[in-house]
Amino acid sequence: MRKEFDLFFRFIFLILFVLLFSPSLAGNRLPETIIRVGILENVYSANLSAAGGFEVIDLGTGRHAKLKKSSIYLVLAASEGIRIGDEIFGPALRFKSLSDNEMLRVNGRRYRDGIKISLNNKGNLNVINELGIEGYLYGVMTREVSPEWPIEALKAQAVVSRTYVMKNLGKYDKEGFDLSATITSQVYGGGEAEDPRTSKAVDLTRGQVITYEGELIKSFFHSNCGGRTEDVTNAWEGEQPFPYLKGVVCYFCKKTHQYYWEKTIKKKMLTEKLNENGYSVEEIKKIKILGRSSSGRVTYLKIYHGGGRLKIRGNAFRMLMGPNIIKSTLFAMEHMGNRIKFYGRGWGHGVGMCQWGAKGMAERGANYRQILRYYYPKTKIEKWED
Ligand SMILES: [Zn+2]
Structure with a gap:
């Protein structure tokens, strides 16, 4: 009972402390x-x-419980719960x-703010970083673009990244988190x-997201479009058409080392x-391009092989060959005996913002609003309130 009182008063003290000092803290x-x-x-x-x-x-x-400075604690999954030390x-x-x-x-x-560790239904640990969205963006940006830009x-x-996160919140709710790292x-x-x-760059755009008719947009982006971005409905099956994802001509990514590729x-x-x-295919004899989208990307291929023919989506073909080998579906082919040469432009699926174009x-002097309006036409930049 005494211990409970003690805890109770500590709790009250904590509340008072927070109320008194939090504005300055x-x-x-x-x-x-x-x-x-x-x-x-x-x-x-x-x-x-x-x-x-x-x-x-x-x-x-x-x-x-307080855990000491400069000690490293091993946190283990145990049958009775989570074990830390003894x-x-x-x-x-x-x-x-x-x-x-x-x-x-x-x-x-290192991770900002808090860490939550819980036992999952397999008796193992899920480790989750709980943090403010702006701090999360700090840790995403350098993986997407160079700080030198x-x-x-x-x-x-x-x-774009903030909009993407907000749009995808709750995607992994079953596993107890919003996003995977x-x-x-x-x-x-x-x-x-x-x-x-x-x-x-995160701080200067704090809270800003891209919207279309009051909704967060699907802010797809990719490395280099090769001259024209793609309509989302051509890239993947079952995608809804959106006026802001129809594809635009892009003059701005051409002078980059990623513009042309061949393999x-x-x-x-x-x-x-x-x-x-x-x-299930036998020895490949030849591959034919069956069609191209309005942006010039390969929509379907026909593969002639020892056992017959196979029709496959351009994007599916790219992903199974490796997205960094066939860098885009904006390609042509040349048959050379027992080999096929693929040569193309751009890197990535081509939908939404072209990063090298940005x-x-x-x-050339454009500001970020002009860049976003260019790649996502008819959209607005708004400060998002929860
Ligand atoms: Zn481009």
């Missing part, structure tokens, strides 16, 4: 959407540390750094991936790749 930090990013999924253990020490909160019992906690824990200037580290990598191109990317969402590198220039592949290799991916526009 919080500085000018404004409220923002908190997102949950899965950084480790289904692992047996994780190492946690923070240079200024950290605390753990058991989300089941409310118990708080102690067993419940199945869901939240960790916070005790110092504003020091981020928590998970397996040596003109600031207006970086700002355009910040708004890997390529399936946007590649998130945590504190290690931050750069002052890209973070500045020569043995027919034998093509046959193997198709079979590995579930298409850079080119910024170098």
